Amino acid sequence: MTGISIGWLARRRACKAAAGRAYAGLMKAALAPDFYLTGDVADTFEGRAGMVMIHAALALRRIRGISGKEAARLAAALNTRVLDGFDAAYREQGVGDSSIARKVRKLAEAYYGMGLALTAALDETNFEARKSALEAVLARNAVTESSRAAGLAAWLCTLADGLDAQQDSEILAGNLDWQTGAKVR
Secondary structure (H helix, E strand, C coil), X not given: CHHHHHHHHHHHHHHHHHHHHXXXXXXHHHCCHHHHHCXXXXXXXXXXXXXXXXXXXXXXXXXXXXXXXXXXXXXXXXHHHHHHHHHHHHHHCCCCHHHHHHHHHHHHHHHHHHHHHHHHHHCCCXXXXXXXXXXXXXXXXXXXXXXXXXXXXXXXXXXXXXXXXXXXXXXXXXXXXXXXXXXXX
């Protein structure tokens, strides 16, 4: 019985560590100054939250493309980290306990909705259809101005392709390569 519980504990720790690495990487990529300095994304709480949502959706899409319990646990742990991050961001802004649950719930609904829409758009097989669908998602969710949506959508396609090309073992370790997107910006 002890061997089973030790194995379970080791898997849990490994998953938590992988989720931490994945979260740190996606936050670094989502909050990179390039998006905001170029004006592609508004340098506001909403703009930054939108970029976190996009990066999380890309990460979760890739993780969920891997079969097995380890991937499912990592996806759940990463989701938790992202939502906890939104909660912490509101608290840092001084949002009171009485309204924080409502604000986080509203942001979580937007997060899940945008994640589903981005995933559906990225699953398009034709590049132009994929890019067009991404432009619509970005504009509809006010992540960027419609005049800048095409460039951001093309960048997302490149970034998603880069993540798709990574080895499953690297993804499961939480080592998502966000540099592919940096190379085309």
